[in-house]
Amino acid sequence: MNQLTELKPLTKKDFESDQDVRWCPGCGDYALLAQMQKLLPTLGIPRENFAFISGIGCSSRFPYYMETYGMHSIHGRAPAIASGLKLARPELSVWVVSGDGDSLAIGGNHFIHAMRRNIGLKIILLNNRIYGLTKGQYSPTSEFGKKTKTTPHGSIDRPFSPISVALGAGATFVARTIDSDLQHLQQTLKRAAEHPGTAFVEVLQNCIVFNDGAYDDISGKQTRADARILLEQGKPLRFGKDGSKGIRMRGFEPEVVTVGENGITEADLLVHDEAAANGGLAFFLSQFAAPLPVPMGVFRAVEAPSYDELNAELAADARAKKGDGTLERLFNSGDTWVVN
Incomplete structure (x- = not known):
């Protein structure tokens, strides 16, 4: 790569294979792909330092x-492989793209420990509440x-x-x-990219073939105005x-209340704090179920030493x-024995 190429600003097209x-047609994967290709050129990272x-x-x-x-890679093991890559090449921006079946069924153990260790990975889970590739079986997130x-x-x-699983495992960034x-997808991905430890993003996604309409409300x-609630740091939940x-x-x-009725003011409302150290509020929000609105945005964002x-x-x-080691010294160190 010559100097002129290195200085040329990256664009979305540079990330299109x-x-x-x-x-x-109509799959939500297209939206994630397009927004990711738009985001990466803005991060100031050389293209050769990204891995998916x-x-x-x-x-x-x-x-x-x-x-x-x-x-x-193989079913459910993407976080393990990505963890190895990040440890071997910490300068890389390593992203994991997965689904609800891949990460939460056969890959559940790897997913949990990636969250626990706070390795500097960006993990995107597309949740369509169904097994799409294998033609419509129920998944760990199916209702x-x-x-x-x-x-x-x-x-x-x-x-x-x-979200609850990630928070329960101690993830430092959950959205x-x-x-x-x-617009919300792009903003959330950017926040995840800038987080120094494990960043987990759940993307609610429609499967037009096997689970169409899963998130219509x-x-x-x-x-949508009544069915979801946007989480904003330091602001009341309205x-x-x-x-x-x-x-x-x-x-x-x-409970859902109406501001201005029965003497209720904004001061009576719960205020969002994504930076709360113990993560209790984030987990509380992750458990919201109908008739409560679905929380959207960053649940938790705290800094901690990364693995x-x-x-x-x-x-x-x-x-x-001890100085730089060698493979030969490693093989011949500690207890060794000879088999005749």
Whole structure:
């Protein structure tokens, strides 16, 4: 790469590969792909320092369509592979693109420990509440009673909340957005990219073939104002077409109230704090269920030492004390024995 090329500003087109994008027409994956390709040129990171790792599923074709380094790995193991890459090459911006089945079923253990360790990964989970690639079986996020090919009488599993799982594992950045709100999607991805530790983003996504309409209330122009609530740091939890509704606590239970009625003022409403150290408020919001609105935005954003930074410090300390190691010395150190 010559100096002129290095100085040339990157554009969205620089991150578009020559592969034909093969998702179903209308799939939310297209929205994520476009917003990611728009975001990366703005981050000030050389293109060769990006890597995208995926597992198995519709979303896992993502690395093919990014003109970056990447790997289409095996089912559920993308966080493990991405963790190894980030530890070996901490200067890289490493992204994981996954789905609700890939990350929360067979990959659940890897997902949890990626959150716990706070490795500097950016993990995007596209949640369409169904197995799309394998043609419509229920997933860990499918709603109770969901009728699918594998649950013809309705699912009796209680669904996971990906946000709750991430928060329960101690993730330092947790957010939720939706494929149909491009501005909110872009803003959320940018916040995730700038976070120094593990950044987890759940993208609510429509599967037009096997679970069409899964998020109609949240995405519909006529219903979304009442069905979702946008989380903004330091601001009261208000929603509705004119912002007249809000969330008030009655003891330990949240309730929907109308500001201006029965003496209720904005001062009575719950105030969002994404930086709260203990994460209790974030987890509380992650458990909202109908008739409460669906929270959208950043639930938690706190800074803590990242695993890759701590690992680099350990390695530097070991080199300072013992010098650079060699594979031969490693094999012949400690207890060794000879088998005749």
